[in-house]
Amino acid sequence: MIRAARAVTPEGEVPAVVTVRAGRIVTVEPYVTDAPPGRGMSARTHSRSAFPRRGFAEVVDLGPDVVLLPGLVDTHVHVNEPGHSDWEGFASATLAAAAGGITTLVDMPVDSVPATVDVAALTAKRTAAAGRCHVDVGFWAGATPGNTAELAALHHAGVLGFKCFLADAGAPDLPPLSPDQLTSAMRTLRDFDGLLLVHAESDAELAVSPPAHGRRYADFLASxxxxxxxxxxAAVVDAARQTGARAHIVHLSSATALPLIAAARRDGIRITAETCPHYLALTAEEIPDGATEYACCPPIRDAANRDLLWSALRDGILDLVVSDHSPCAAALKHLDTGDFGAAWGGVSSLQLALPVVWTEARGRGIPLAEVTRWMSERPARLAGLTAKGRIAPGHDADLCAFAPDEQWTVHPDDLHHRQPVTPYAGRRLHGVVRRTWLRGRDIDPLRPAGRLLTPTADRLEDTP
Structure with a gap:
């Protein structure tokens, strides 16, 4: 039983008593505290509840400075294993996730060897993950010009959806789809209501943009x-309109694309979109020349663009916030030369996602309950993880105790990421994860207990 003076439930932030049995939430009931607000009294001493302490293996009382959240769900994580486990791996990524209050992540098909483009590659991925995960893990697969015939088999093997590129991402195993191939893939996915996640950058537009090179961030942004x-x-909207399939835009950076998405939704097109902590917290104006730890694709844009992304989240045009944790070996960032054209494009932020977003949100007067919806409930819904993302009866007891007012400074040595390069080094943040539970049990860094997930119509099943 967890007694929380502050808990984020589907009704918002409320006092609640949460009871857990066999890894699932059984009840969520009101919790009444006798302590006057702002007196700093502990909930343990000044509380009453309809629930006695007897009969529970453990009773946890959270103080008034801590909020009980549903465990976060991060549906955009590049774990890179097998093949590039020196960049990141299932053990390190899931431990970092747990430290950041994330209890479920979904692994991207690219940046591992082999890429997850057929059932054999999915089997290799699951073998690499088995017994090494500290949080629950699901898998996206890739959609490529040559694997349309594999999509149904991958779906039946338990992937949660499919990721594609529309421009060359430097990943030979996941080449981009042409406009016709995009439409063809979506027609195939429509037959089993599969989801297509799209890295939405245009090959044709990149071809007529100046190439990225050198130390000046302004030049990288112009590329x-x-x-x-x-x-x-616009191409994704057109394909979704033609086919009726579901599409999701990953890591949206450009605010000028937002009206296209809003108009498509008004027309009944099934399209959703996400953005990322680095687009919500960082701005082009603050990036020093040569600081390739900020390099990512699409790029971090200016402050006015950032403010429009925040408005789109509040207006419901953007649906969710996920990390796009994309680490690499430190040498690939070319920190020595600071050449943005040569540097690996990706921001490492898995453990930091919640405090980074919360720090920015609280400064804009956005409540923690709204941030939790963007980072837990809606990512779970996107991936079809019906038992995740909410503090509600019948859901997995994946929970996080979060101290939203506590401040701290990011030191790379404190991160569990395998590669500690991060643009947030030295940044002062609000919000500390005090404790994380997976299915009602504390996450133990010495005993990985995460499961590999596959959706069914009504619930989650464990894969072998």
Whole structure:
């Protein structure tokens, strides 16, 4: 039993008593505290509840400075194993996730060897993950020009959806789809209501943009202007309109693409979109030349663009926030030369996602309950993980005790990521994860207890 003076439930932030049995939430009941607000009294001493302490293996009383959250769900994580486990791996990534209050992540098909483009590769991925995960893990597969015939088999093997590129991402095993191939893949996915996640950057627009090179961040940003994303998003909207399939835009950076998404939704097109902590917290104006730890594709844009992304989240045009944790070997960032054209494009932020987003949100007057919806409930819904993302009866007891007002400074040596390179080094943040539970049990760094997930119509099943 967990007694929380503050808990984020589907009704918002409320006092609640949460009871757990066999890894699932059984009840969520009101919790009344006698302590006057702002007196700093502990909930243990000044509380009353309809629930006695007897009959529970453990009773946890959370103080008034801590909020009980549903465990976060991060549906955009590049674990890189097998093949590049020196960049990141299931053990390190899931431990970092747990430290950041994330209890479920979904692994991207790219940046591992082999890429997850057929059932054999999915089996290799699951073998690499088995017994090494500290949180629950699901898998996306890739959609490529040559694997359309594999998509149904991958779906039946338990992947949660499919990721594709519309421009060359430097991943030979996951080449981009042409506009016709995009439409063809979506027609195939429509037959079993599969989800297509799209890295929406246009190959044609990149071809006529200046190449990225050198130390100046302004030059890197000019190499991927907003129209690169906007053109690709328009192509996805068109394909979704033609086919009726579900599409999701990953890591949206360009605010000028937002009206396209809003108009498509008004027309009944099944399209959703996400953005990431680095687009919500960082701005082009603050990035020093040569600081390749900030390099990512699409790029971090200016402050006005950032503010429009926040407005789109509040207005429901953007659906969710996920990390796009994309680490690499430190040498691939080319920190020595600071050449943005040569540097690996990806921000490492899995453990930091919640405090980074919360720090920015609280400064804009956005409540923690709204942030939790963006980072837990809606990612779970996107991936079809029906037992995740909410503090509600019948859901997995994946929970996080979060101290939203506590401040701390990011030191790379404190991160569990295998590669500690991060643009957030030295940044002062609000919010500390005090404790994380997976199916009602504390996550033990010495005993991985995460499961590999596959959706069914009504619930989650464990895979072998």
């Amino acid at each position: 991927r202007p907003g129209r690169v994303e906007d053109t690709a998003v």
